[in-house]
Amino acid sequence: MKKVEMNVYRERLVALRSRMRGDVNQMAEAALKKTRSEANGDLSSMPIHMADIGSDNFEQEFTLSLMESEEGTLELIEHALERVEAGTFGDCEECGVKIPKTRLNVLPYTPTCVKCAELLEKRF
Numbered sequence: 001m002k003k004v005e006m007n008v009y010r011e012r013l014v015a016l017r018s019r020m021r022g023d024v025n026q027m028a029e030a031a032l033k034k035t036r037s038e039a040n041g042d043l044s045s046m047p048i049h050m051a052d053i054g055s056d057n058f059e060q061e062f063t064l065s066l067m068e069s070e071e072g073t074l075e076l077i078e079h080a081l082e083r084v085e086a087g088t089f090g091d092c093e094e095c096g097v098k099i100p101k102t103r104l105n106v107l108p109y110t111p112t113c114v115k116c117a118e119l120l121e122k123r124f
């Protein structure tokens, strides 16, 4: 993924993390940054935007199960930010394929592609 594109996701991840932590100052800051990135981006302002994606049930369940555990989600967000720094963001951690942007737009903190997420889910 291009650096410019990664930066957009990084800002969304940071904004999402701030919101989950309930940090008002960081939120305000993130909102300002977001306004700028939205001016030249096609990403929606909502980190979770179910209406837009026409997702299958699996994707919705996956999202909901992640949202059930805020702590787990925060960990995923931190991890995703590390991958932005490492330049590997957007690659599936299991099989290495590029995670489709349609998926990243819904779950910017997901570490895997849909296929691998399904396989991991079955293991539990």
Ligand SMILES: [Zn+2]
Pocket (backbone or CB within 6 Å): 092, 093, 094, 095, 096, 097, 112, 113, 114, 115, 116, 117
């Ligand atoms: Zn994969």
